[in-house]
Amino acid sequence: MDLTFILVLVIALALFFDFTNGFHDTANAMATPIATGALKPKVAVGLAAVLNLVGAFLSTEVAKTISGGIIREGSGGVQITPEFIFAGLIGAIVWNLVTWFFGLPSSSSHALFGGLIGAAIVGAGLQAVDFGVVVSKVLLPALFAPAIAGLTAFTATRIAYAITRRYDGRPDGRGVFRYGQVFSSSLVALAHGTNDAQKTMGVITLALIAAGLQAPGSSPEFWVIGACALAIAIGTYSGGWRIIRTMGTGLTAVKPAQGFAAEVSTAATILASSHLGFALSTTHVASGSVIGSGLGRRGSSVRWSTARRIVVGWLFTLPAAAIVGAVAALLASLGPVGIIIDAILGVAFITAIFVLSRNDRVDSASLEKEVNAAGQIVKIKKVKPKKKPRSQTA
Template sequence: MEVALVVLVVALALGFDYTNGFHDAANAIATSVSTRALTPRVALGMAAVMNFAGALLGTAVAETIARSIVDLGHASTTTELTVVLCALLGAITWNLVTWWFGLPSSSTHSLIGGLVGAGLAGGLPVFWDQIVQRVVLPMVISPLLGFGLAFAVMIGLLWAFRKAAPARTHRQFRIAQTASAAAMALGHGLQDAQKTMGVIYLALLSIGWANPDTGIPLWVKLCAAAAISAGTYSGGWRIMRTLGRRIIELDPARGFVAECVSAVVLYANAFVLHAPVSTTHTITSAIMGVGATRRVSAVRWGVAKNIAVAWVLTIPAAAAVSALATWLITLW
């Protein structure tokens, strides 16, 4: 029974990773595609490769997911696996709902919400202090930082190129966007693939198939990297339209700045703070920041409001689905 549950958890985790890939493909490439710096297929291929590479660069975020959300240390193996299974069900459900409506919500927070909801429904302790410190605060600070930095850098760039010929400048930034999109895709893999690694690691630890002293097995890293890359290459056209055009019409310079700032925020959180932040929140706020330099009214704040509502609902909605799944499985 326990072996079957582990296999099911691993399969669902990789399924979640795949949905994460196509749900969040827009994070890395929407700006480059909307400014015609890259064609959609070339952009998706590049993003898939960089997602795979980024997923193999570290495990600190995965360790945070595995050890700092729900206390599984004193639960039975069956309870542990049930909680992880239901957390994934909640996260996948929310990913599919928001993808269907074209809303760029956070796969990161849907998974964390799923773990919290399933853990509470399963009667397990939740590390609230760690969640506040490593999830809630970065969730608030990262978008604000993305907006502020993007706004400031864009103002500086506009001043630096104020006398340059517009057509030539646009061509140069369109070329530069190839590098900035790659950097953003690397950051996406670095952040998001590690969440799946953390969930699989949890399941393996519960049944003794992983050693806590040696860390996450290589095969888990490779499988998670492959799943998110495959999902990314399959595309995420609904959300790509929202990020690339519905918030604001981007030009190459603004797309370049939004991607660079987002990549820096993702790297800082992964390597320095070890915090699982949302690539969706970061790039969306950066796009709003560069857009606001044109004029405040240039940003379609109605679309931004709908996105913000999805952000707020993500953790409680995923938690509710996972809690319901936990109760149903427990009764059954």
């Protein structure tokens, strides 16, 4: 198959993955402010889209991890062809849409890594994957980042409630955190753009390097940065209502103070990882923060059944996407016929998922109704305020 044609296919599919990443991960920034009423659903996703677009231009460290780290390339290294990158993207998109359909906030990042790793192993062998980078910059952050974000959110929530607690029956003023959430959720959206949009930049750059059109070790071209920024922004604006529902009301009932604490913790963790070049899962971090904030607020309960479903999704994401990517790579190895079969099966699967999703449609209006009824969905323990003891007179 003509190299230019397959390269165009890879770029188009990579941008479509970026689009799915946008609506899959909108919840990371906007689930909690929507849940507390700090932002209306449509306003929230619009704000997130703009900030994802801006964030994509702020750094390229994570893109370098993808293009010149996980998959070996360059002189003396093993290069996979654009055909197998195409297969890896199919693996990532298939798993992204499956988890979106079931409302699971799984990792788009790990779906991408899994798809690429599976395709690379089939296309060029185990030596095509730098497992040292996979462990140090993907797996270890996946283990530690949610725990760190959760602990930070737990501590921040405790502090927020401690400094605003009153015993005299007067208003505690915690509603002001709702305004703070506008800032903190915006920071998460900006951080998401600095991390997740870069992953698609790295994939396109990897394809250009594999095709000999870009020097090994080079940074993404400006047009690649711009295209990826726009794709993830459009995806974000389309709204990931299913996953926003899970993150906003399915894990715990979120109040403004804890929502603010969760968002600040998420943003700080993501921005630090972007600076260090860690290809972090923003979904893992955001979920950890929400759980941590739920544990930090007295009287709140975490729905551990939902949390277990999310963790199971995390565990299966990388290997499941790798298996799909490997199967797609086996088909791609047949030549042009295999690429066509991959494309047909991919389009058929995407169409089927969107058709099935219409049977249980979740949109901004239905989500707003669920948020208003969140007290009936999640059991909240009511804690009576302690009365201040009366002073004794002699």
